[in-house]
Amino acid sequence: MKTIYTKFTYLFVIVSTLFISCDDGFEEENTNPDASNQVDPEYMFTKAIYDALNNSTGTVYEFGAGGFVQHFATYLEVPGLGDKYLYISGSYPYAFFNGAYLDAINEIDKIIYATEGVEGLSNQNAIAQIWKVYTYHRLTDLYGMVPYTEATTAFSEANYSPVYDTQEAIYMDMLNTLQSASGSLDANQPSFGNGDLIYNGNVDQWSRFANSLMLRLAMRLTKVNPTLAEEWAQKAISAGIIAEPSNNAIIDYPGGQVINSNPIAFQLRNNNYSESNQGSSNTEGGKFADTFISYLKENNDPRLSSFAAVWVNGSQKTDPELQQGMPNGLVNRPENFPGLSEPNLNTLLSLNSSLMVLGSAEMNLLLAEASARGWTSGDAQSYYLEGIRDAMNSLEGLYGNEAAVSEEEVNTYIASQSLTGSLEEQMETIHTQFWVSVFPDEIEVYSNWRRTGYPELTPVNVTGNLTGGTIPRRLTYPPSEISVNTENYEAAVSQQGLDLFTTRVWWDVEQ
Numbered sequence: 018m019k020t021i022y023t024k025f026t027y028l029f030v031i032v033s034t035l036f037i038s039c040d041d042g043f044e045e046e047n048t049n050p051d052a053s054n055q056v057d058p059e060y061m062f063t064k065a066i067y068d069a070l071n072n073s074t075g076t077v078y079e080f081g082a083g084g085f086v087q088h089f090a091t092y093l094e095v096p097g098l099g100d101k102y103l104y105i106s107g108s109y110p111y112a113f114f115n116g117a118y119l120d121a122i123n124e125i126d127k128i129i130y131a132t133e134g135v136e137g138l139s140n141q142n143a144i145a146q147i148w149k150v151y152t153y154h155r156l157t158d159l160y161g162m163v164p165y166t167e168a169t170t171a172f173s174e175a176n177y178s179p180v181y182d183t184q185e186a187i188y189m190d191m192l193n194t195l196q197s198a199s200g201s202l203d204a205n206q207p208s209f210g211n212g213d214l215i216y217n218g219n220v221d222q223w224s225r226f227a228n229s230l231m232l233r234l235a236m237r238l239t240k241v242n243p244t245l246a247e248e249w250a251q252k253a254i255s256a257g258i259i260a261e262p263s264n265n266a267i268i269d270y271p272g273g274q275v276i277n278s279n280p281i282a283f284q285l286r287n288n289n290y291s292e293s294n295q296g297s298s299n300t301e302g303g304k305f306a307d308t309f310i311s312y313l314k315e316n317n318d319p320r321l322s323s324f325a326a327v328w329v330n331g332s333q334k335t336d337p338e339l340q341q342g343m344p345n346g347l348v349n350r351p352e353n354f355p356g357l358s359e360p361n362l363n364t365l366l367s368l369n370s371s372l373m374v375l376g377s378a379e380m381n382l383l384l385a386e387a388s389a390r391g392w393t394s395g396d397a398q399s400y401y402l403e404g405i406r407d408a409m410n411s412l413e414g415l416y417g418n419e420a421a422v423s424e425e426e427v428n429t430y431i432a433s434q435s436l437t438g439s440l441e442e443q444m445e446t447i448h449t450q451f452w453v454s455v456f457p458d459e460i461e462v463y464s465n466w467r468r469t470g471y472p473e474l475t476p477v478n479v480t481g482n483l484t485g486g487t488i489p490r491r492l493t494y495p496p497s498e499i500s501v502n503t504e505n506y507e508a509a510v511s512q513q514g515l516d517l518f519t520t521r522v523w524w525d526v527e528q
Contacts, residue, residue: 056131058141059212061124062148066214068120069152070268070372071280073112077159078281079288079303080109082463084345085488087474088309088456091289092347092354093302098489098518100306100345102482110518111495117156118168125149126169140208140220143198147227150191150198151374154234157187158464159492161522162509164502165190178502181509184523192234192249199227199256214268215374225264228256229380233461236383237468239390240526247392250383254393258380262407265376267415272369279370281457286366290359296328297355304357308474310342313453317433319426320453323412323419324365325358333362335419346477364416365457371415378408378454379461382447385436389443398436401447405431408454445471467525489518490525 080097083089090100097109104110125145132142157163165187167179208218216222235249259265270279286292289303305325313321314337325340326333340358343351351357360366381404388397406427413421434450436443448471455462466474467490478486493516498506506516514520521527 056127058128058132058138058145059209061128061131062141062145062209063212063214065121065124065128065145065148065152066268067276068116068124069148069155070374072116072121073109074280074284076109076284077113078457078459079285080301081492082459083457084306086452086459086462086466087306087345088459088462089303090306090343090345090347091301091303092343092350095301095303098483101348101477101479102484102486102489102518103479104483110493113159113492114156114163114495115497117152118164121152122149122156123169125152137207140202140206140218143201144209144213144218144220144223146194146198147223147230150194150227151230153187154191154230155460157184158237158522159460160494161491161520162513163187164505178505180505183512188234188238188524192231195227195231195234196252196256199224199231215266222264222266225257225259226266226375228253229258229375231256232258232380232383232387233375236386237464237524240468240528241524247390250387250392254384254387258384259375259377260380260384262377262411262414265411266374267376268372268374270369270371272367278368279372281372282366282368282370285360286368290362290366292362295331295355296333296357296359299359302350302354304343304354304359307342307344310340310358312449312472314340317430318453319422319430320409320412322361323416323422324361324456326361327356327358329356335361346479348479361419364412364420367416370417373411373415373458376407376411378404378411379451380404381407382451382454385447386444389436389440389447397443401436401450402431402434404454405434405450444469445473448472467522483517484519487519490521491518493518 076097079089080091080095080099084091084098084100087100094101094103094105096105098104125148128145129142129149132138132145135142153163153165157165161184162181164179165182167176170176170179202220202224204220208220210218216226232250232253235246235253238246238249271277272279275283289299289301291300294300310321310325312318313324321337321340322335326335327339327341328334329339341353341356343354343357364370381400384393384395385397385400385404387393388395388400409422409427409430436446438446448465448469451465452462452472455465466472474488476486476488494506510516513522
């Protein structure tokens with residue numbers, strides 16, 4: 018693909034011009050049937066994709082969700098809750114909230130408005146609707162109730178105090194939007210071209226993406242409304258999901274400049290794992306968590322060498338027997354800190370590695386659960402094993418040759434796996450595997466852990482933590498919402514529960 022930077026050079030000019038002029042005659046612009054001439058949907062879509070995936074990757078992935086689900090550990094007090102559920106300073110708990118509205122949501126709504134009802138732009142409109150759901154579902158899963166129906170009316174209606182929609186209402190609208198958008202895609206009509214960093218405008222692939230996202234959202238509802246979960250899961254599956262790696266939603270990054278770098282790799286390097294640190298002076302005292310590394314070692318998981326490395330005499334070594342994680346909840350630097358496992362510089366931390374947005378490994382694991390529940394045909398164990406196989410086989414394409422898992426290693430590992438027992442026992446098997454196979458998409462792993470409770474994790478109870486020694490269930494709203502959007506903030510808190518890290522979102526029902 019073309020470098021992302023090339024696309025953005027021109028895009029930033031467009032966006033800057035748009036924002037400068039939006040206060041002058043915005044109402045007139047919003048009634049202009051030729052609005053698509055003023056907003057170039059293709060270039061704006063590039064930025065909307067970039068911004069949605071680049072939003073707070075460092076703080077949310079390592080210092081938030083990645084610590085909550087015990088993939089990562091730090092001994093220092095980081096600018097976020099981390100694995101010890103402490104919050105010292107910085108904007109971490111609400112950085113994702115602010116970033117989503119400022120960039121991706123604002124941009125995607127402009128595309129939707131500019132393409133709505135415009136001849137020849139129906140596919141662009143539908144794809145933008147799908148990406149809007151992708152952007153919003155991550156936001157509402159982290160915070161619960163958020164501004165949705167009125168979120169971008171500041172421009173069109175000068176509404177600077179949008180109401181917070183219930184998560185239930187948001188979910189129903191997202192599911193209906195995915196169904197409508199997927200059904201409206203037409204391969205005979207024009208679509209996005211190179212501005213689509215994921216599928217290059219391929220409407221069949223976007224349809225599968227929409228249906229796969231629908232399945233993800235449907236399975237979120239298994240605790241709060243299992244009947245609705247089954248209904249929407251069946252709709253998604255019958256419509257056609259990402260069941261094979263060839264349909265995976267992936268973005269390639271050529272590396273070099275920051276804008277061309279894998280955002281997760283860049284932020285992890287920037288926050289902790291710079292090559293110059295050589296495992297000894299990691300800025301935020303981070304390493305892989307012992308929970309994660311021990312699980313991979315104990316189960317002879319060949320992905321251990323793909324993910325982890327230790328520093329020995331100035332270079333990283335990936336030998337499985339050398340790997341050792343750091344316990345969660347430490348407040349002092351352990352003596353063996355330099356020799357503990359951290360992300361592999363040549364795979365997970367490669368700036369020109371690719372990013373999995375949504376893939377067949379996750380879908381097959383969700384199909385395994387749906388089959389175990391009796392919601393779809395097919396053998397649950399077959400789906401489960403295919404999910405593992407897809408996850409392992411995807412690593413070379415994402416991270417290069419050093420991450421490759423050989424066919425022999427895949428087959429040996431799969432031969433050791435089975436899906437048996439009660440539904441709850443199968444859930445534990447499936448979703449413990451999900452915890453490994455969907456890594457490093459920490460937002461999704463965290464959401465899935467809250468829904469299923471698997472793997473079973475032991476929280477830490479460090480002095481001064483904000484959760485009473487329990488793993489956080491959500492993030493908190495920005496202080497600006499309290500001061501600027503007071504009435505609607507208070508209404509949301511009254512309905513959802515106190516604005517605390519321990520308050521559960523709608524679908525996260527305690528059982």
